[in-house]
Amino acid sequence: MDQELINFDEVGVSFANEQIYDKISFDVHAGEFVCILGPSGCGKSTSLRIMGDLLEVTTGEVTVDGRPPKESWRELAYVFQSPRLAPWRNAIDNVTLGMELRFDGVTKSKMRKHAEELLTMVGLENDMEKFPSMLSGGERQRVAIARALSVDPKIILMDEPFSALDLNTRRKMREEIVSIWEQTGKTIVFVTHDIDEALTLADRIILMSNKPTNVMEVIELDELRPRIIDDSGVLKAHKKKLVNLFRSLEPGYEEGT
Numbered sequence: 001m002d003q004e005l006i007n008f009d010e011v012g013v014s015f016a017n018e019q020i021y022d023k024i025s026f027d028v029h030a031g032e033f034v035c036i037l038g039p040s041g042c043g044k045s046t047s048l049r050i051m052g053d054l055l056e057v058t059t060g061e062v063t064v065d066g067r068p069p070k071e072s073w074r075e076l077a078y079v080f081q082s083p084r085l086a087p088w089r090n091a092i093d094n095v096t097l098g099m100e101l102r103f104d105g106v107t108k109s110k111m112r113k114h115a116e117e118l119l120t121m122v123g124l125e126n127d128m129e130k131f132p133s134m135l136s137g138g139e140r141q142r143v144a145i146a147r148a149l150s151v152d153p154k155i156i157l158m159d160e161p162f163s164a165l166d167l168n169t170r171r172k173m174r175e176e177i178v179s180i181w182e183q184t185g186k187t188i189v190f191v192t193h194d195i196d197e198a199l200t201l202a203d204r205i206i207l208m209s210n211k212p213t214n215v216m217e218v219i220e221l222d223e224l225r226p227r228i229i230d231d232s233g234v235l236k237a238h239k240k241k242l243v244n245l246f247r248s249l250e251p252g253y254e255e256g257t
């Protein structure tokens with residue numbers, strides 16, 4: 001359980017003349033739900049791109065599953081802010097698409113059966129034949145989550161996956177992702193700039209500063225889930241501290257959820 005699955009060791013990133021990361025160090029343990037929280041533009045998505053071998057670091061070292069990212073990309077799957085589904089494929093065929101791209105030699109019917117199981121897990125048992133245009137925003141994100149699970153990755157990287165959804169759907173999806181995480185035992189790295197979201201979901205919150213970015217604070221949370229922030233003195237105290245830190249990082253920051 002406590003095995004280190006992702007490690008950032010004094011990682012620096014620069015583009016042209018701009019230094020994005022100063023020196024970032026953190027790790028993610030196997031089975032953990034980690035939220036990377038920080039102001040807009042601080043490099044949250046950048047951290048996921050580095051894990052997924054879409055970007056090389058300038059200095060320092062990154063390992064994923066004990067290897068450099070270019071050797072371990074198969075251990076990862078992404079869920080982005082927009083679900084990025086193929087519009088001409090129905091829900092099942094969007095989920096099997098992930099498997100078709102990665103798994104050679106698995107029969108179509110096996111993939112289909114697995115896709116049906118995953119769509120049932122994400123609550124879409126009655127919508128499997130629907131095309132993306134027939135699904136709500138939340139339902140499309142559920143398909144994207146099923147597609148990520150379909151390749152059986154060790155790690156799921158989620159980049160503000162619920163931020164485009166309405167408030168009620170967002171809340172429901174947060175509960176849902178916790179339940180999926182509990183059922184599957186996956187490691188989740190979840191990027192957000194929403195303090196409540198991080199407090200509701202995470203085992204550990206890694207707070208990033210403004211550029212050039214450092215890790216400002218690491219907050220461990222062991223409150224039971226489902227969590228209601230207002231019902232927990234501990235969570236309320238963390239929230240107060242994070243809101244104050246955020247106001248110093250992002251002038252004009254207002255609580256959104």
Ligand SMILES: Nc1ncnc2c1ncn2[C@@H]1O[C@H](COP(=O)(O)OP(=O)(O)O)[C@@H](O)[C@H]1O
Nearest residue numbers: 015016020038039040041042043044045046047
């Ligand atoms: N390919 C790139 N070239 C130049 N600058 C980039 C590139 N990718 C990201 N950046 C810059 O890096 C910073 C961090 O970006 P990003 O990780 O997307 O932030 P966040 O996800 O926290 O909002 C931003 O200032 C962004 O403009």
Ligand SMILES: [Mg+2]
Nearest residue numbers: 044045046159
């Ligand atoms: Mg981003």
